[in-house]
Amino acid sequence: MKLNAYVADLFGETGAISRFIARYFGELFRPKYEVRQFIRQCYIIGVLSLPLIAVTGFIMGLVLTMQLRPSLLSYGVEAQLPVMVSLAIVREIGPVITALIFAGKISSGIGAELGSMKVTEQIDAMEVSGTNPFKYLVVTRVLATTMMLPILTILSDTIALYGSYLGVNIKGHTSITLYFFQVFHALEFSDVLPAVLKTVFFGFAIGLIGCYKGYNSSKGTEGVGRSANAAVVVSSLLVFIIDLLTVQITDLLGLN
Amino acid sequence: MAADVEDNIKQGTKKGDVVISIDHVTKTFGKRNVLDGFTIDLQRGESLVVLGRSGSGKSVLIKCVIGLYKTDGGTIKVLGQDIENLDHDGLDAIRANVGFLFQSNALYDSMTVRENLEFPMRRHLKTVSVAEAEKRIVDTLAHVGLAHTIDMMPSELSGGMQKRIALARTLVLNPEVILYDEPTTGLDPVTAREISTLMNDTQRLYNTSSIIISHDMKCVEKTADRIAILMDGKCYAIGTFDQLRQSKDEKISQFFE
Numbered sequence A: 001m002k003l004n005a006y007v008a009d010l011f012g013e014t015g016a017i018s019r020f021i022a023r024y025f026g027e028l029f030r031p032k033y034e035v036r037q038f039i040r041q042c043y044i045i046g047v048l049s050l051p052l053i054a055v056t057g058f059i060m061g062l063v064l065t066m067q068l069r070p071s072l073l074s075y076g077v078e079a080q081l082p083v084m085v086s087l088a089i090v091r092e093i094g095p096v097i098t099a100l101i102f103a104g105k106i107s108s109g110i111g112a113e114l115g116s117m118k119v120t121e122q123i124d125a126m127e128v129s130g131t132n133p134f135k136y137l138v139v140t141r142v143l144a145t146t147m148m149l150p151i152l153t154i155l156s157d158t159i160a161l162y163g164s165y166l167g168v169n170i171k172g173h174t175s176i177t178l179y180f181f182q183v184f185h186a187l188e189f190s191d192v193l194p195a196v197l198k199t200v201f202f203g204f205a206i207g208l209i210g211c212y213k214g215y216n217s218s219k220g221t222e223g224v225g226r227s228a229n230a231a232v233v234v235s236s237l238l239v240f241i242i243d244l245l246t247v248q249i250t251d252l253l254g255l256n
Numbered sequence B: 001m002a003a004d005v006e007d008n009i010k011q012g013t014k015k016g017d018v019v020i021s022i023d024h025v026t027k028t029f030g031k032r033n034v035l036d037g038f039t040i041d042l043q044r045g046e047s048l049v050v051l052g053r054s055g056s057g058k059s060v061l062i063k064c065v066i067g068l069y070k071t072d073g074g075t076i077k078v079l080g081q082d083i084e085n086l087d088h089d090g091l092d093a094i095r096a097n098v099g100f101l102f103q104s105n106a107l108y109d110s111m112t113v114r115e116n117l118e119f120p121m122r123r124h125l126k127t128v129s130v131a132e133a134e135k136r137i138v139d140t141l142a143h144v145g146l147a148h149t150i151d152m153m154p155s156e157l158s159g160g161m162q163k164r165i166a167l168a169r170t171l172v173l174n175p176e177v178i179l180y181d182e183p184t185t186g187l188d189p190v191t192a193r194e195i196s197t198l199m200n201d202t203q204r205l206y207n208t209s210s211i212i213i214s215h216d217m218k219c220v221e222k223t224a225d226r227i228a229i230l231m232d233g234k235c236y237a238i239g240t241f242d243q244l245r246q247s248k249d250e251k252i253s254q255f256f257e
């Protein structure tokens, strides 16, 4: 009985999210574009996330390098440190860590913001003010997260490589030219492109789930909290699921 | 289409006396008939109060009037236009002429008071110049007695002030009709009285007609020309304050105790 209700709930939710996605694409291409609002969201979502992404990226590169060194040393391939670290960062750790931090900051923020707008009838107020709230609130935000996360990921990867350079130099001496020569020699186009492409899907999922949870928030301040929380949980989970799927797809396409 | 509707609004409202006609409207959520054949007309210049217990569907009723909810049956005509048959632009034209004061004020909390008032103007009236818009904002804020708050954020204002700003935001469009959803609920008695007075002043100065949802009997007594009682989804009784107060029917008199 309980399981039945749970399964029904899951299917109901999946259906509702699918309709939400369909509505997003329907509204995305229909004219009357909220350009100003979109730019504002790109600023809030992209630019204001920069410090956090930069700090975590730097630490990620540094720590990863320090952790990998002993293992490589025991195999006698310490010289491969820049290569190993940069491959790990660019292909997997950079995109996923950045997406998870982004999900924690942005998805919950959007969930709480739209949720409180919903329960205080601000969304209804927009609608009676001659504005399509879905276009004004949802389309602008989802588009902004979809476009900003890839850019943030590239920045985060780059900063992580600098962190890694520092890590390499704690117990060794490599010039920055040599370090980046090794890194770029190791990285191939097929390492970079799929990794950046999947962050487009991460960004879409994070923005969309935040908006969906907020837009469908139930009444009361408690509902807003629940929306914000559910937004982070679901979008973080989706990041891993999309990661798993894209790895299978690039594998099948022989891009590895 | 929008231009047509606007012409019709102007003509229709000159001719007829009825600004809003709600005719056998039904609305169901799941299995529950929230509205079940509700019928009433709002006359020009009138303040019509809708009384009803919590959860009886009062908010649903006026949200149907403004097209935020779709009805399941019956017809609603606003300023001569059948709400259900309007396309998007037509509905917008109606909404520019019908103000809605939300129960929770619904001020945009990321915007200043000025931006809150600008928003509906920029969206509904594409032709208003910047200077004209600014003048309207200043004048309307003066009318509600809050000219000094123009650059403040809604979170810096008290509940009563927020209510006034929310009223100002509907008034900048010079609406023909205002729908008030529990305008005095949650306010102290003194502030509630001030809001009731402001509503009466607005009615006179802006020549509006209004539907007021309330269970604050002081506000009802002060503002109502007629009172309709919403019960079980229907219009159970209708009359002036004094008529209903003297009623022997317990279902009516319970509101006046």
Ligand SMILES: Nc1ncnc2c1ncn2[C@@H]1O[C@H](COP(=O)(O)OP(=O)(O)OP(=O)(O)O)[C@@H](O)[C@H]1O
Pocket: B029, B034, B052, B053, B054, B055, B056, B057, B058, B059, B060, B061, B103
């Ligand atoms: N979007 C919705 N989905 C499902 N049910 C709804 C929805 N909106 C309202 N209802 C139901 O309709 C009924 C009437 O709600 P409404 O908000 O109109 O009550 P009300 O008369 O305004 O009460 P209050 O005085 O508390 O504001 C309630 O039982 C509510 O649960």
Ligand SMILES: [Mg+2]
Pocket: B058, B059, B060, B103, B181, B182
């Ligand atoms: Mg209500």
